[in-house]
Amino acid sequence: MPGHGLFALAFGPDLPSHGTRVEVELGAAALRFRSAEGVRHEVQYESLSSHPGGWRGDGLQLEWSVAAGTYLLSFTEAAAADRLEATAPRALQSRLHIWRREQVRARGRLRRGLLVAAALVSAPFLIVGWLLLNGERIAALAVRRIPVEWEVELGQQIAAGVWSEEREHPAGAATAALASICRQLLDQVETPFPIHCHLVENDAANAFAVPGGTIVVWTGLVRSSERAEELAGVVAHEIQHVVQRHSMTALVRAMGLRAALTLLFDSSGALGNLVAEMAASMGELRFSRTQEREADAEALRMLRAAGIDPRGLGDFFARLAVTTREPPPFLSTHPSSRERASRIAAESGSFRALSIDWGAVQADLEPAPAPVAP
């Protein structure tokens, strides 16, 4: 194969319709090539026109017309076109300007196109990111339009699933204390939800609010509380979750996010599924940190209105911070206990103590003595 020649695919009225590969010579004023059949062709540079061509638009095509038809030389490799430009005599250079101008334009088009493509590809991710950040606000707006009855009904179903099997603590000093706290707090809020507090046997120190109004306090929480104000603080916090409709907001947000993900990413696609699962596990029916802060703040206001010492909630968090090891705040759904305790410790004022015999409550919760083996 001859080495350093300038090769092109030549088309013309007396050449094969699928073109023929020719070696091009550049003279002083004319371009010459010889077809495979040996016919010499020569064309003056001034009768040539140039334009970009080739299957991906980066080649150079030289064209000229004679009486019999149009001739065309196609340099499809970018390298060959560049070499032609580099070695072209002055007379040919001036004929290449259209091609060069189009090359620059094509490069600009490609750059703009890539920008648009990048924007299109990243748009779904940006939308999801925006939803993750602002989803709660949007969900809260939507929740306002959801009838309370729906939420109550939903809550009843959830409540049945969550704690029906667990044993409710028998009536006594402890249930009476909880009922009294609950009543005192509920007197301070205006809410369409029928809120009920239940004391359920469970050794874990926890309490939770089921959407629609059921508040479940585990006996472990009462046992670990050192005074009635601590229990009141936690109950106030859970009541606020119900009043502020936090569960519904979280649910709407999770559902909306899932719907958005399904719309934006093909639901059948593996990526879509993965993203949906991740987002779902992050968002599903857990209160966000903003919601926890809101519940804390509103609980304090409610406690103060009821004349209950709000520092009880702070004491509870302070003990929680000592006894449990917590992940750093940015990883956790709850604000850290220490942070919450210190915010509440700033509360001041004089409050009367709750008229609850805490010793009797604790005695009521004492586990029944284990049957003695015979």
Next chain:
Amino acid sequence: MGEMHEVDYKIFGDDMQFVEIELDPQEAVVAEAGSMMYMQDGIEMDTIFGDGSNQNKGFLGSLVGAGKRVLTGESLFMTAFHNEVNVKRVVAFAAPIPGKVVPVPLASIGGEIITQKDAFLAAARGVEIGIAFQKKLGAGLFGGEGFIMQRLQGDGMAFVNACGTLIERDLGPNETLRVDTGCLVGLQTSVAYDVQYVGKVKTALFGGEGLFFVRLQGPGRVWLQSLPFSRLASRIYAAAPQTGGRRQGEGSILGSLGNLLDGDG
């Protein structure tokens, strides 16, 4: 470009074709792994890593060749068939999809063509089967062939196959042809390949041709297929009972009633 092996061939079949290639002593062809249909005694098979064109470029060269083949969705390996005896022997290669096999004499058409992925069936040893990247965004996104295409380079005979009927058409300088996306199989490098909006919103939505045509502008030769394989596949998939396809032509009572209703008779 190394030495090219000349091959004599014969194509059999009507719509599902195979090509029988006659090898002179010491001649060789390379083919897509798994496409061999039969071969006579005396022909030896050899698996090549990569595309067989750069056997003397060492391991790295063949690694690059193999990597390119992975990009075009083909197997890492190709198979070389060479005639080790002193008489002529034949080997046959069958197309994996229903369609025509078309011989492409690379030497006489400029030594290089661009084809859609998977179009390559077999070629004389020495033909380089590489990849070519589409640089036009429009053509890459909407042209139906994607950004990665196959490049067949060399002076030997190559065989390409595609689904349905495969034709070649020569376009004169500046002659244009609008083609349905997906129907383009191959083109000479001198042909401009671009997409063109169908023109009217109504046509785009209801014309059934999609939003874009492929616009080919000469000069040069193009190869077109009548039936893109994906179209055939989607029809088969839609008709499969597992996907709720209609059981047409099975003659059941419900079937004929259903056929009456939907007008398929």
